[in-house]
Amino acid sequence: MIPAVWDVPAADPGDPSGPGRPAPSLVSLHYLRAALRRRLRTCVLAGALGLGAGAAYLVAVPPPQAATTTLVLTHEVQQDPARAMATDVSLLRTRTVAARTLAVLGLTGTPDAVLTPDALLDSVSIEPVSSDVMRVTLAAPSGAEAERRLDALSAVYLRFRAEQLTAQSDYVVDGMNERIAALQEQVTAISARIADLSTSATASTEDLTDAIAARADLGNQIGSLQQSVQDQTLRTTSLVASSRVVDPAGREPGPGLRHAALVLVSGLVAGTAAGVGLVVFLAVTTDRLRRRSEVATALGAPVPLSVRRLAPMPRWVRPLTNRLGVDERRAVDRRRFAHTLEYALPAPGQPRRLLVACLDNSDDARFGLATVGLVLAEQGLDVSMVDLTRAGRLQDAVTALSTFPDGPAPVVLRPVGEPMLAQGPVDLRRTGGPGGPKRTEKAGTAERPADAEDADGHDDLGPDRLVLTLADVDPAVGASALAVWAHRVVVTVTAGRSGVERIRTTADQLRDAGMVLRHAVLLRADRTDDSSGLLPSTAEPVTQP
Structure with a gap:
């Protein structure tokens, strides 16, 4: 159970071993084995390239x-x-x-x-x-x-x-x-x-x-x-x-087959060795975090959930992926993500606002947030979602995951201009939902009405509505402009994409803006990650509302 309040350790900049700093990464055999299992495709691809190079050598330079x-x-x-x-x-x-x-x-x-x-x-x-x-x-x-x-x-x-x-x-x-x-x-x-x-x-x-x-x-x-x-x-x-x-x-x-086999095996071994060496080198030298425990320590917040990918598979491969169970596993991950966000929502009687802060993963996180909006809309709640990402494709995710084109769906709003610098609900425009674009039966794409550019979305942010905001967090811009959209925030981190300093800076900026960092969700997590994602027990409690 995630408590309503949590402890944030006081970080001492001069003490790298303090509870507010990530624990040092130890290069062990288990760590390297996990890296090799994680990058098995890289090793296999390198071996295949080496095998291809050996075959090309046999063709270009035949044995005398x-x-x-x-x-x-x-x-x-x-x-x-x-x-x-x-x-x-x-x-x-x-x-x-x-x-x-x-x-x-x-x-x-x-x-x-x-x-x-x-x-x-x-x-x-x-x-x-x-x-x-x-x-x-x-x-x-x-x-x-x-x-x-x-x-x-x-x-x-x-x-x-x-x-x-x-x-x-x-x-x-x-x-x-x-x-x-x-x-x-x-x-x-x-x-x-x-x-x-x-x-x-x-x-x-x-x-x-x-x-x-x-x-x-x-x-x-x-x-x-x-x-x-x-x-x-x-x-x-x-x-x-x-x-x-x-x-x-x-x-x-x-030389015949013996020479050909020797060249091919040499290319395969050399390519695989190069791939393994590259994976080990990157694993030893990188500062990017992959484990839930490391992300939790860097953020100063628990990571109760880790999922694989949230985006549905493309339509042209779904006949194959349905047989393999890929679509079902991703749907389960989206439902787990939605349940975690529901748990992070403020209690009834409080302004029901929640911000999902993305660290360069809004292309994947938007499907999780769209699932939350659709689930809550099907429960009869009035749901509005604000798209503050650079790509602005939250409406596409809602449309792609909608079971019925005319069924209940959240209203997706997007500010005019630079979304990350929008100072509150000013110049909001609807991109979906009631009065917004409708799906055509032929292509399933959004068709904007004549007055869609002038559709005002201020009425969709009333005090009785549940507002979910999806935003990209840029350390160069900061998070001060995001505080007007929600008081609570959930951070999404992709395994192996963000370094310690990036994650730590994001958490500091969100807290400096006055937001409450509930917890984080780890996307594209490794199958070998067996850490709990809880905060270190040595952290000194610093209670936030």
């Missing part, structure tokens, strides 16, 4: 396909096999081989050519299987392209290696040929000397014999060098001919 070939490379018998294979690997990784391969493939000389020799070499991996066998793997956007590039690379490499072996052999052969030419010149000179000695009568037999022996020795050297030239040429030809492709380029099995 690879092709493999095997080469047999013959070396000189006297060479060290390891060093010879290292030389072959080095030749394959030269920019010359890559540039020639790109030229053969036709991937150079165009403005949009994106494949460079370095990029081609980066896509190649080499594995020496043995001293004479090399396995080459090349990655490309598709399997067919990988095979095409690898075939061209293998052919270009074998030709380039043959050129290097032939050039090395030519250097040796050229040296031998130069030596043979020099020896032949010596043979020619010695042959001329032998001819001179043979015709000379004074020549000795010993000189002739030595000259013939020297020419024979030179002939043997020339023959040996000529044989070496033939052997060198034959070896080079055999090395080039025996080095070949033994296993043509073939596609390797791609």
Whole structure:
């Protein structure tokens, strides 16, 4: 039971732990778990976005396909096999081989050519299987392209290696040929000397014999060098001919479903982690209040009721929401809200005026106040409602919740000009009720009569009428102008929308204006909120009428 008077603790600005100040928020596992449950949709949406990003990555950057070939490379018998294979690997990784391969493939000389020799070499991996066998793997956007590039690379490499072996052999052969030419010149000179000695009568037999022996020795050297030239040429030809492709380029099995699953799971995990991190960060750093106990402490007034949403669902989704029970739950919340406001009304014999002060939630609170007006009007009471909100859509809420278009309904009034600055019932105009707009059967919209702009609403604020006022509270404007409409006020706070200072300032402004803050209602409350909404028992009583 809510008492007729309540205790407002005397707040000490220098004492943050005083009874008039909100208790400090403790970041506990329960608090973080509640935040995650509350923002479960955010985490799920972040995970879905991460999953979508992974799928987009698979489409935009498909996994590369690879092709493999095997080469047999013959070396000189006297060479060290390891060093010879290292030389072959080095030749394959030269920019010359890559540039020639790109030229053969036709991937150079165009403005949009994106494949460079370095990029081609980066896509190649080499594995020496043995001293004479090399396995080459090349990655490309598709399997067919990988095979095409690898075939061209293998052919270009074998030709380039043959050129290097032939050039090395030519250097040796050229040296031998130069030596043979020099020896032949010596043979020619010695042959001329032998001819001179043979015709000379004074020549000795010993000189002739030595000259013939020297020419024979030179002939043997020339023959040996000529044989070496033939052997060198034959070896080079055999090395080039025996080095070949033994296993043509073939596609390797791609990453397939495993790669796709890994990318999708990575995107899902990363997105969910980002969502969880964002929720936890906001929960730790925010000063906005979500629990009934925190709002009650900040306002200095009890919060006996917390509801979810009050606005009815749109018509186009009602067939689905009716099956899910959403509309029924919201209707129950509106009736609970109406019962709470009825309990806050002054007793009979007093001016029956009540102000509902909204903290940036008049779009939702208007349906609760409309429910109160309709319930009281159906009971036979004369009810007037004053709309002091910025949007001015209280009449729309009454029309939307009316069961019968011509049934009893409250009169909705709205001042001319800026509603929040209206100094009492001056220039009031009806927006609904008797003499106001009527609902059309076709569209269910309000149809204003010809003299609606001049319809005076002063008679609807008589002393015998019950007046309910809905107003937005702006700390920059204050609440002094609201005191003329009602003496009692009920504040509506939306969970997670207003900070401690905003709620505390609103309560101070309402009390400074001379209004009695009965209690508050928490809208869009969390399902995990199990606090009572009562004032701290340590508060020192300060009685207000």
